Amino acid sequence: MHLRRIFGYTAIFLVLAAPAVRADDICLGDEEEKAAKAQVAALRKAESSGQPAALFIAYRSIMNNDCIDRYDKTAMATAKANLTKLGRDLAKTAEAKGVFYSPEPVRPDGHTSAFRYFDAIGDYPEANRVMLKAMHLKPEDLQLFKIAWAIDQGRTAGSRDPRTGEQPPYVSPPAYRQELTKIASTNADRLMKAEEKDAPGLSGSAADVSVSTMSSLQKLRTAAEWMTYAPGGDKPAKDRADQRGDTIMKRSDPTFTHMNATLYYEFSGSPKGKEIAAQLKKKGEESQRAMEKTGNKLKEAITEQSAADQKKFDKKKADLEKELGF
Incomplete structure (x- = not known):
């Protein structure tokens, strides 16, 4: 009897606690579920499409969603295992074509620069390398230079701080900045x-x-x-x-x-x-x-002269009218 009562209380507790657990888990919301399942579906479609660029975008989308594992146990593992290699392959292909830098982000049609692929996978040294190739190709392009100079904006590296959740910023090596300085000095x-x-x-x-x-x-x-x-x-x-x-x-x-x-x-x-x-x-x-x-x-002189001329005209007119008997 005593054990039954304990089990009964335990069951009641679990029933009452379940909604609270669900409420605390943001991944169990309807919108989150819908988004996660849509991303998994997009991944499966990209896998069968034979389009590497589209697959790359699908992998990135999966890795940016912390809720994926709730709805698909293999998608995240697949993306993590393949994203970096696929990104490097796509970057090397773009570099071989001479497409070193483009302002547009990664596109599903494959019209993306080597820089964008390297930067997207966090291979910043390689991204910097192809950016310098782009600069040497157009050394007088000041707008491109400004982008190259500010290349580290938004980049992070290392582990997250367990207290703040922030990652330290990535700082490009001095050699990269020195090469840009040479270009700036040459142009000046x-x-x-x-x-x-x-x-x-x-x-x-x-x-x-x-x-x-x-x-x-x-x-x-x-x-x-x-x-x-x-x-x-x-x-x-x-x-x-x-x-x-x-x-x-x-x-x-x-x-x-x-x-x-x-x-x-x-x-x-x-x-x-x-x-x-x-x-x-x-x-x-x-x-x-x-x-x-x-x-x-x-202007005043002209006005005064005009007034004087008008006065003379009026007088002559009056004299003439008098002579004619008007």
Whole structure:
């Protein structure tokens, strides 16, 4: 009798506790179950499709779902066992075709770069290697360079912290950054040398000054961007901008050319440049006010003259009407 009572209490406890256990397990929700089963179905379809890229995506989807094991006992194990090798094979195929980098993520049609495959499987050294190949193929592509420079964003490595659940960030080896620095320095040097060809135009006609300034500043601005990734920063480009501004300031036609000097000084941002730019701006505003004042006086003079002419006309008209007896 005593044992029956114990078993009875145990059964009641299990019945009452079961809903609580289910409520605490997020994987047992209807949406989670539906998503997991859909991913397993997609995996089975990809396995029979004969399309490696689609299978790769299916494997990744499985591995990103912590609830898969609740509904399929083999899917996760299969994905873990095959994802890395499949990713490397796909990456090598893309690399052999010369597709080193693409901004798009991994695609099921196979039109994906070697970088994306290596990065997706966490083989960061190989991903960095093909990224450098892409950079050497297009060494003057500043936007691609910026992507290569920020390549470690979002990457993690090592075990999760048991307290916070966070993983430490992955940091690429110094050699990778050094190679990018060389590319940046080379581009900065190239642009600074090219800019020197614009300098003679600053001593030409006012029209030459305007054209040369635009061409020169474009090169200096781009060179400055490259320099931010090289030792020493963008100071050489900013210093040269000050020099170009000084050259224009020595001209004898300030009305037509000093506005170009202002552009150089504003770009340089140096204390000297800021001061001169402020002075030129003030002079420009004073000239503008003087022109407006002169224009207003001219307008008033014309108005007064028109009024006087109208008065004379009215008098002559009145005299004529009087003579004619109107």
